[in-house]
Amino acid sequence: MSLILYxxxxxxxxxxxxxxxxNRAWVSPMCQYxxxxxxxxxxxxxxxxxxxxxxxxxxxxxxxxxxPEGRISPQDTGIWNDTQVEAWRRIVDFVHGQGTxxxxxxxxxxRKGSAHRPWEGPGSVPPAEGGWxxxxxxxxxxxxxxxPRALTTAEVEALPEAFAEAARRAESAxxxxxxxxxxxxxxxxxxxxxxxxxxxxxxxxxxxxxxxLALEIADAVRATTDVPLFARLSATDWTEGGWTLxxxxxxxxxxxxxxxxxxxxSTGGNNPAAxxxxxxxxxxxxxxxxxxxxxxxxxxxxxxxxPRQAEEIIENDQADVVFLAxxxxxxxxxxxxxxNALGADVPWPDQYARAKSWH
Numbered sequence: 478m479s480l481i482l483y484x485x486x487x488x489x490x491x492x493x494x495x496x497x498x499x500n501r502a503w504v505s506p507m508c509q510y511x512x513x514x515x516x517x518x519x520x521x522x523x524x525x526x527x528x529x530x531x532x533x534x535x536x537x538x539x540x541x542x543x544x545p546e547g548r549i550s551p552q553d554t555g556i557w558n559d560t561q562v563e564a565w566r567r568i569v570d571f572v573h574g575q576g577t578x579x580x581x582x583x584x585x586x587x588r589k590g591s592a593h594r595p596w597e598g599p600g601s602v603p604p605a606e607g608g609w610x611x612x613x614x615x616x617x618x619x620x621x622x623x624x625p626r627a628l629t630t631a632e633v634e635a636l637p638e639a640f641a642e643a644a645r646r647a648e649s650a651x652x653x654x655x656x657x658x659x660x661x662x663x664x665x666x667x668x669x670x671x672x673x674x675x676x677x678x679x680x681x682x683x684x685x686x687x688x689x690l691a692l693e694i695a696d697a698v699r700a701t702t703d704v705p706l707f708a709r710l711s712a713t714d715w716t717e718g719g720w721t722l723x724x725x726x727x728x729x730x731x732x733x734x735x736x737x738x739x740x741x742x743s744t745g746g747n748n749p750a751a752x753x754x755x756x757x758x759x760x761x762x763x764x765x766x767x768x769x770x771x772x773x774x775x776x777x778x779x780x781x782x783x784p785r786q787a788e789e790i791i792e793n794d795q796a797d798v799v800f801l802a803x804x805x806x807x808x809x810x811x812x813x814x815x816x817n818a819l820g821a822d823v824p825w826p827d828q829y830a831r832a833k834s835w836h
Contacts, residue, residue: 484821485788485816485819485820485821486501486788486791486792487500487501487502487784487787487788487791487799487815487819487821488500488501488502488815488816488819488821488823489501491534491774491797491798493654493705493738493739493774494703494704494705494706494738496578496653496654496704496705498534498535498578499534499576499577499823499824500532500533500534500812500816500821500823501534501791501797501798501799502532502533502534502787502798502799502801502811502812502815503533503534503535503536503537503776503798503799503800503801504525504528504533504535504536504537504800504801504802504805505537505778505800505801505802505805506537506538506539506540506582506656506658506709507539507802507806508539508540508549508550508553509521509524509539509554510549510550510552510553510594510595511552512552512553512554512555513552514555514560515542515545515548515553515554515555515556515557515558515561516554516555516560516561516564517538517554517561517564517565517568518564521538521554521568522567522568522571525538525568525572525579526568526571526572526575527809527810528577528805528809529571529572529575529577529579530575530809530810530826530829531805531808531809531810531811531812531813532810532811532812532813532816532823532824532825533577533801533805533812534577534578534798534812535577535578535579535580535653535654535798536572536577536578536579536580537579537580537581537582537654537656537800538554538565538579538580538581538582539553539554539582540553540582540583540584540586540658540663541553541554541555541556541581541582541583541584541643541647542554542555542556542557542584542585542586543555543556543557543583543584543585543639543640543642543643544557544585544639545557545609546590546591546609546610546611546612547584547585547586547587547590547639547664548586548590548591549584549586549589549590549592549663550591550592550593550594550602551591551602551607551608552594553586556581556583556643556646556647556650557639557642557643557646559646561646562646562649562650563650565581565647565650565651565652566650566651569650569651569652570651573651575826576824578653578654579651579652579653579654580652580653580654580655580656580705580707581647581650581652581654581655581656582655582656582657582658582709583640583643583644583647583655583656583657583658583698584657584658584663584664585636585639585640585658585663585664585665586611586663586664587611587612587613587614587625587663587664587665587667588611588612588613588617588618588619588622588625588664588667588673589611589619589622589662589663590609590611590612591604591608591609591610591611591623592622599620599621600621600622600623601621601622601623603623610623610625610626611623611625611626612625612626612627612628612632612664613625613626613627613628613664613667613673614627614628614633614664614667614668614673614674614675614676614680614681615627615673615674615675615676615681617673617675619662619673619747619749620749627676630678630679630680633678633680633690636664636690636693636694637690637693637694637696637697637698638697640657640694640697640698641697641698641700641701644698644701644702645701645702648701648702648704652704653704653705654704654705654706654707655698655702655704655705655706655707656706656707656708656709656741657691657694657695657698657706657707657708657709657737658709659691659708659709659710659711660709660710660711660741660743660746661709661711661743661745661746661747662711662745662746662747662748663746665690665691665694666711666720666746666747667747668680668681668687668688668689668690668691669687669688669691669720669724669728670687670714670719670720670747671687671718671719671720672714672716672718672719672720672747672748673747674687684724684727688728688731691708691728691732692731692732692735695708695732695735695736695737696735699735699736699737705738705739706736706737706738707737707738707739707740707741707776708729708732708737708739708740708741709740709741709742709743710725710728710729710740710741710742710743710767711725711743711744711745711746711747712725712742712743712744712760712763712764712767713725713744713745713763714745714747714748714751715744715745715748715751715752715753716747716748716750716751719747719748720747722763722766722767725742725763725767726766726767726770726771729767729771729773730770730771732773733771733772733773737773738773738774739773739774739775739776739797739798740764740767740768740771740773740774740775740776741775741776741778741800742760742763742764742767742775742776742777742778742796743760743778743779744760744763744779755779755780756780757780757781757782757786758777758779758780758781758786758790759779759780760777760778760779760780761777761779761781761790761795761796762795764776764777764778764795764796765777765794765795765796768794768795768796768797774797774798775796775797775798776796776797776798776799776800777790777795777796777798777799777800778799778800778801778802781799781800781801781804782803782804784814784815784818784819785818785819787799787801787815788819813825817835
């Protein structure tokens with residue numbers, strides 16, 4: 478009798494736009510609120526580096542601002558100048574040295590910008606204390622944040638080039654993958670959602686108007702680079718009258734036509750009062766439907782903590798990869814532990830090889 482060996486799907490490779498990544502346990506973007514003038518430092522090197530030594534197939538940076546006013550907090554990272562490029566290159570080189578790929582999430586916070594760090598309380602940092610006037614599609618505040626200034630049409634028209642220039646800088650720093658942050662109530666999501674976009678120019682109104690900025694950014698960035706390009710979407714606002722899963726499927730199809738390679742599927746973030754039914758894997762069905770109806774690969778994220786749970790998401794074709802966040806903060810070597818639990822043989826850093834045996 479021959480034995481059939483189980484082959485883990487989670488720890489099988491995946492190729493995206495010619496780039497083969499060794500497994501499907503990826504690091505989700507996680508803000509650290511620890512940069513100075515947008516420049517990442519030692520904290521970011523250690524934070525991201527530990528995931529590279531921990532076996533992740535792809536390490537993603539936090540949301541990195543394409544302009545100074547695009548930061549979520551004054552302590553967020555950026556990619557709008559050469560000093561930042563050089564600082565990021567140091568981190569990229571370390572991650573590459575571990576045989577791991579690294580991606581950058583490009584974003585603009587919009588009306589959620591100039592915010593206090595989470596441990597410093599809610600609300601906005603005033604200009605007198607190092608903050609700035611936030612901007613948005615409309616002059617409508619998010620919760621306790623300051624009321625933003627509505628962007629002019631000309632200012633909106635300039636945003637795709639800001640994202641494209643950031644993409645050029647990120648590629649020059651050596652990043653292997655780029656992700657466009659269109660989720661979590663930040664600027665592009667603010668344009669997508671009727672809850673936050675009441676504009677009357679060509680960037681507001683119906684679905685075509687509200688998605689125009691997202692599509693123009695995708696076009697501008699794809700014209701700039703050939704690296705794999707993802708988009709993170711909040712698949713629903715969890716609010717009557719807001720952005721919906723049907724809208725997300727429709728947008729994902731349009732993004733696929735523009736060269737987006739994968740939809741990183743999250744939810745919420747644009748209504749502080751939304752009633753979100755949080756639980757293990759609660760966002761997986763959104764990734765599953767977008768995948769099924771668009772043909773695009775998707776990533777699932779949100780309360781994925783157990784190796785078998787992650788494996789089953791991939792096995793059942795609900796998503797092509799899983800993005801991990803809090804699970805990795807608790808255990809940066811989660812992928813190595815998960816591989817052992819699933820019977821997969823994955824490379825370990827030479828310095829840690831003595832710990833590979835779990836007996």
